[in-house]
Amino acid sequence: MIRLEDVYKIYPMGDEPVHALDGVSLTIEEGEFVAIIGQSGSGKSTCMNIIGCLDVPTEGRYLLNGQDVGAMKDDEQAFIRNKTLGFIFQQYNLIPRLTVFENVELPLIYRGMGERDRQAPVLRALEKVGLVEKLKNLPSQLSGGQQQRVSIARALVGDPSVILADEPTGALDSKTGKEVLEFMRKLNDEGNTVVLITHDMNIAEMARRVVCLSDGKITEDRAMGRKH
Amino acid sequence: MNIEQSFKMAIKSLRTSKMRSFLTMLGIIIGVASVIILVSLVNGLSSEITSSLEAAGTNTISVNIMGRGSNKSFGADDMAAFIEENKERFKAYSPVVNAQATAKNGVDSVTTSVTGVNELYAGMQGVTLEAGRFIQFIDADRLQKVCVIGTYIADELFDGAVYADSTVKINGSSYTVVGVLEETADSTEGSGDDIIYVPYTTATRLAGNANVSSYTIAARDVANIDDTVDLIRTELYGAFGNENAYRVVSMSQMIDMMNEITGSIAVVLVGIAGISLVVGGIGIMNIMLVSVTERTREIGIRKALGARRSAIMSQFIIEAATTSAAGGVIGILVGAALSFAAGAVFDMSVAPSVGAVLIAFGVSVAIGMIFGYFPAGKAAKLHPIDALRYE
Numbered sequence: 001m002i003r004l005e006d007v008y009k010i011y012p013m014g015d016e017p018v019h020a021l022d023g024v025s026l027t028i029e030e031g032e033f034v035a036i037i038g039q040s041g042s043g044k045s046t047c048m049n050i051i052g053c054l055d056v057p058t059e060g061r062y063l064l065n066g067q068d069v070g071a072m073k074d075d076e077q078a079f080i081r082n083k084t085l086g087f088i089f090q091q092y093n094l095i096p097r098l099t100v101f102e103n104v105e106l107p108l109i110y111r112g113m114g115e116r117d118r119q120a121p122v123l124r125a126l127e128k129v130g131l132v133e134k135l136k137n138l139p140s141q142l143s144g145g146q147q148q149r150v151s152i153a154r155a156l157v158g159d160p161s162v163i164l165a166d167e168p169t170g171a172l173d174s175k176t177g178k179e180v181l182e183f184m185r186k187l188n189d190e191g192n193t194v195v196l197i198t199h200d201m202n203i204a205e206m207a208r209r210v211v212c213l214s215d216g217k218i219t220e221d222r223a224m225g226r227k228h
Numbered sequence: 229m230n231i232e233q234s235f236k237m238a239i240k241s242l243r244t245s246k247m248r249s250f251l252t253m254l255g256i257i258i259g260v261a262s263v264i265i266l267v268s269l270v271n272g273l274s275s276e277i278t279s280s281l282e283a284a285g286t287n288t289i290s291v292n293i294m295g296r297g298s299n300k301s302f303g304a305d306d307m308a309a310f311i312e313e314n315k316e317r318f319k320a321y322s323p324v325v326n327a328q329a330t331a332k333n334g335v336d337s338v339t340t341s342v343t344g345v346n347e348l349y350a351g352m353q354g355v356t357l358e359a360g361r362f363i364q365f366i367d368a369d370r371l372q373k374v375c376v377i378g379t380y381i382a383d384e385l386f387d388g389a390v391y392a393d394s395t396v397k398i399n400g401s402s403y404t405v406v407g408v409l410e411e412t413a414d415s416t417e418g419s420g421d422d423i424i425y426v427p428y429t430t431a432t433r434l435a436g437n438a439n440v441s442s443y444t445i446a447a448r449d450v451a452n453i454d455d456t457v458d459l460i461r462t463e464l465y466g467a468f469g470n471e472n473a474y475r476v477v478s479m480s481q482m483i484d485m486m487n488e489i490t491g492s493i494a495v496v497l498v499g500i501a502g503i504s505l506v507v508g509g510i511g512i513m514n515i516m517l518v519s520v521t522e523r524t525r526e527i528g529i530r531k532a533l534g535a536r537r538s539a540i541m542s543q544f545i546i547e548a549a550t551t552s553a554a555g556g557v558i559g560i561l562v563g564a565a566l567s568f569a570a571g572a573v574f575d576m577s578v579a580p581s582v583g584a585v586l587i588a589f590g591v592s593v594a595i596g597m598i599f600g601y602f603p604a605g606k607a608a609k610l611h612p613i614d615a616l617r618y619e
């Protein structure tokens with residue numbers, strides 16, 4: 001369970017500090033599919049970084065499965081990220097020097113799994129995104145859509161309970177974007193909590209719940225009837 | 229993340245930028261190679277010296293008498309009596325009188341070292357003859373003007389053709405050549421072949437001083453040679469009452485002294501070469517800092533995926549150590565090759581010791597780890613979100 005309690009993220013910018021998050025309270029239950037929507041600069045990424053334990057609130061508390069992340073040490077946060085969270089970034093964020101296989105394998109390496117034990121889950125994850133035959137390729141030898149699928153495989157491989165996606169379709173054409181979104185829905189159907197960040201209402205409609213952010217504040221939070 | 233994984237990753241990043249890796253390693257390569265070469269050369273030199281000293285016999289004791297005042301002395305007769313008294317300890321002895329002299333045959337002339345000895349000298353020092361005989365007891369006893377010449381002298385003065393009645397003029401007086409030594413060093417000037425042996429009694433006159441001041445003594449037993457040296461010292465102290473009037477050194481003490489000297493030379497040289505290892509280490513640190521900056525985003529990704537500080541730390545330290553160790557291995561190979569080449573050129577048995585190789589390797593790994601520590605720490609401390617945002 002994800003729980004933000006009156007969270008502020010304030011960047012000290014000279015005389016006028018930027019309130020990227022300005023008192024956000026939000027609870028996301030297990031198995032939900034939530035879209036966070038808002039204009040550019042509204043604080044979506046900031047919010048996701050906090051949910052993803054990549055950043056800590058300036059004020060307020062963030063509880064993940066009842067634990068206060070802000071009070072954790074670096075390595076404890078790393079442990080949570082590794083075990084509980086899967087990231088899908090707008091820019092894919094694959095490591096260019098590593099092959100597809102090696103990229104997908106990383107979360108398992110940091111979990112301390114041996115080489116032999118890693119093989120099967122990596123192949124399973126690549127199979128899910130349909131890229132087994134590309135496992136020896138470098139990211140630069142793949143199309144944008146394929147790279148994003150690799151990053152999805154990487155997010156899945158450790159079987160995390162929460163998938164966080166920040167504009168996962170931002171760099172893709174509408175068709176491949178749709179495929180990626182279908183994928184997210186499938187993951188949600190399989191029981192994962194999915195948090196999707198977008199500025200596009202059409203995409204947000206894929207979710208079961210939409211949270212609107214504006215200037216660091218939640219302006220709307222509503223449940224959706226599923227399209228289709 | 230385990231070490232094997234980091235190691236593979238390090239090899240990979242070394243291979244992707246070969247030129248940069250090579251330049252990074254260059255400092256270490258030069259440092260390690262020069263340490264290996266210096267150690268090999270010094271080792272070769274000291275084993276050369278040791279073996280030539282050992283060839284003279286480890287049971288050899290050399291005695292030098294500087295004397296003090298004219299009323300106290302210890303002459304050849306005193307030495308002979310002393311040796312005779314302690315027969316059970318001494319196998320043989322010979323006075324050694326050194327002089328520089330001009331040797332002439334007709335118009336041919338050489339300046340050479342003339343050594344005055346007795347009949348036991350050849351046996352003690354392993355001097356062998358090509359023809360004729362060595363100095364004999366009777367020669368010394370009767371102050372005979374006879375000599376035994378080295379092959380260099382034979383070549384220079386007689387064109388190699390020495391006959392039974394050949395004579396050579398040493399400092400003006402005529403000596404009969406009774407023997408020619410076996411060649412030991414290609415008959416070159418200044419070598420062991422550039423020598424003339426005469427009876428020591430005759431030599432004292434050539435040298436212009438009445439007393440014999442040096443002796444070579446062969447002890448019967450190498451095991452208690454230090455006691456034997458002390459025995460001689462006690463005798464000489466009795467004669468002079470002053471420790472500075474004489475010097476008694478056994479060959480093994482000489483070898484120890486030599487080794488001590490070459491050892492300290494080696495330490496100084498290796499220390500100097502070690503400086504370039506430090507410079508190499510700084511080069512590695514520099515390039516690792518660049519690499520951390522270049523890979524900030526990668527570090528952010530790894531952290532987002534759950535890499536702990538220690539995992540990032542060990543990745544960069546292992547990368548630095550691998551770079552440095554690879555440089556070390558190349559340096560060892562280069563150093564060994566150059567050592568063997570130098571050995572061939574100087575005609576010495578120069579070989580890098582296993583110890584030097586192991587230490588060089590260990591030091592280069594250590595340098596990588598030490599100088600990689602700071603950049604690795606910098607990488608490990610990066611905040612995940614700052615690293616991910618880095619462009």
Ligand SMILES: Nc1ncnc2c1ncn2[C@@H]1O[C@H](COP(=O)(O)OP(=O)(O)OP(=O)(O)O)[C@@H](O)[C@H]1O
Nearest residue numbers: 011018020038039040041042043044045046047199
């Ligand atoms: N490191 C930072 N330092 C200063 N200000 C920041 C920093 N990160 C974000 N901000 C500011 O916080 C606000 C929210 O940024 P955020 O990245 O969360 O927006 P966003 O909703 O994700 O926008 P977009 O849709 O363009 O990605 C912006 O005004 C931004 O300028």
Ligand SMILES: [Mg+2]
Nearest residue numbers: 044045046166
């Ligand atoms: Mg954003």
